[in-house]
Amino acid sequence: MASENVFELTGANFSEKVLNNKGLVLVDFWAEWCGPCKMIAPLLDQIADGNIGKVQIGKVDVDKNPELSSQYNIRAIPTLLIFEDGKVKEQIVGMTSKASLEQKLGLV
Secondary structure (H helix, E strand, O other): OOOOOEEEEOOOOHHHHHHOOOOEEEEEEEOOOOHHHHHHHHHHHHHHHHOOOOOEEEEEEOOOOHHHHHHOOOOOOOEEEEEEOOEEEEEEEOOOOHHHHHHHOOOO
């Protein structure tokens, strides 16, 4: 992960970082071999760096965390889940723009 403000999520820390979080968390389900995942990563880094205190961004490697992918019914990547106060608020599948993400997160 390029940005220090984007954190890695695993089965071990998902509850603490996402489900028990009071606030907005965007979770990116991705894989190293996924081209569109690599394209969206810099956008997520920019959003994380520019909105500290407003939204947290975490990434789940689907190859290393199949139980989380299964739990959230992830069928295609990238899939972004927006959690608010520990509950899924919105799901975005595939590539999207930075402006669209910021709008869905309520940052603009």
